[in-house]
Amino acid sequence: MNIIKVDAIDSTNRFLRELNREKTFVAPVCVMAREQLAGKGQMGTVWQSEPGKNLTCSVFMKIDGLKLAEQFYISIATSLAVCDTLNDLLVTKLSIKWPNDILSDRQKICGILIENIVKNGSLIGAIIGIGMNINQTKFDNLPQAGSLKQISGRNFNIEEVLHSLLLKLENRFLNLETSNFDILKKEYERLLFRKNKPSTFLDAEGNSFVGIIQSVTNQGKLQVLLEDEVVSVFDLKEIKLLY
Known part of the structure; x- marks a missing residue:
């Protein structure tokens, strides 16, 4: 190269x-x-x-x-x-x-x-x-x-x-x-960090919530299991994973 x-x-x-x-x-x-x-x-x-x-x-x-x-x-x-x-x-x-x-x-x-x-x-x-x-x-x-x-x-x-x-x-x-x-x-x-572990996230408005990372879609969106057993899909600008 x-x-x-x-x-x-x-x-x-x-x-x-x-x-x-x-x-x-x-x-x-x-x-x-x-x-x-x-x-x-x-x-x-x-x-x-x-x-x-x-x-x-x-x-x-x-x-x-x-x-x-x-x-x-x-x-x-x-x-x-x-x-x-x-x-x-x-x-x-x-x-x-x-x-x-x-x-x-x-x-x-x-x-x-x-x-x-x-x-x-x-x-x-x-x-x-x-x-x-x-x-x-x-x-x-x-x-x-x-x-x-x-x-x-x-x-x-x-x-x-x-x-x-x-x-x-x-x-x-x-x-x-x-x-x-x-x-x-x-x-x-x-290799996904925090996969299958309860984690804290911030949404676009700065509100915190708990979810569990499941996977990513083919388009790169994050699939997160929420407390109500619903899997939601988030784009990069919609969610932030806290350490």
């Missing part, structure tokens, strides 16, 4: 998106930044990262034959690729906090932001932003954040982690090309 290294940049996703507009990629491309000045997470949150201590990158992946209604499988494949990478690094107690935060025990060590590229109503590619906490040990006002160094007590070579991640990503995306959706979804659901 072609890797572009930059020193400081506002957002690797934005950089790669604009580069794709100029060149129209036909093969996977990765942009890796030593420092990201305006990295974004889900729902517009800011990704906090000390320069040179973490992996901040974006990857363009070409998409063939995936319907718009199946786009959540891009998130599933990416989440599993990150978990594959961390498994190889002997990181334990991995889980996926819906939709695609990667946790070790209860600490968030990786965030994913995906921007799909659609042309004439069809998915043709995805820009996948990945922020992985590697050698940083202090996080201001982020009590749930953690890093590989905090977990293991040792330093990691960030470029080695990147190369492993890119290999895992390409392998998982082969499953998309062969439409192995059931296998991907079962693996993803097996």
Whole structure:
């Protein structure tokens, strides 16, 4: 895979998106930044990262034959690729906090932001932003954040982690090309944080309620069993799972 290294940049996703507009990629491309000045997470949150201590990158992946209604499988494949990478690094107690935060025990060590590229109503590619906490040990006002160094007590070579991640990503995306959706979804659901456990949620109005995560739909919505034995389906903007 072609890797572009930059020193400081506002957002690797934005950089790669604009580069794709100029060149129209036909093969996977990765942009890796030593420092990201305006990295974004889900729902517009800011990704906090000390320069040179973490992996901040974006990857363009070409998409063939995936319907718009199946786009959540891009998130599933990416989440599993990150978990594959961390498994190889002997990181334990991995889980996926819906939709695609990667946790070790209860600490968030990786965030994913995906921007799909659609042309004439069809998915043709995805820009996948990945922020992985590697050698940083202090996080201001982020009590749930953690890093590989905090977990293991040792330093990691960030470029080695990147190369492993890119290999895992390409392998998982082969499953998309062969439409192995059931296998991907079962693996993803097996790793879901708080699955089958009573958990507290906030709705869009900020009201709390208790439910039990059952599964996700093919469109990526969360299926939650409520106290009245009814399974309700929620989109990302409609519900927040509390730790």
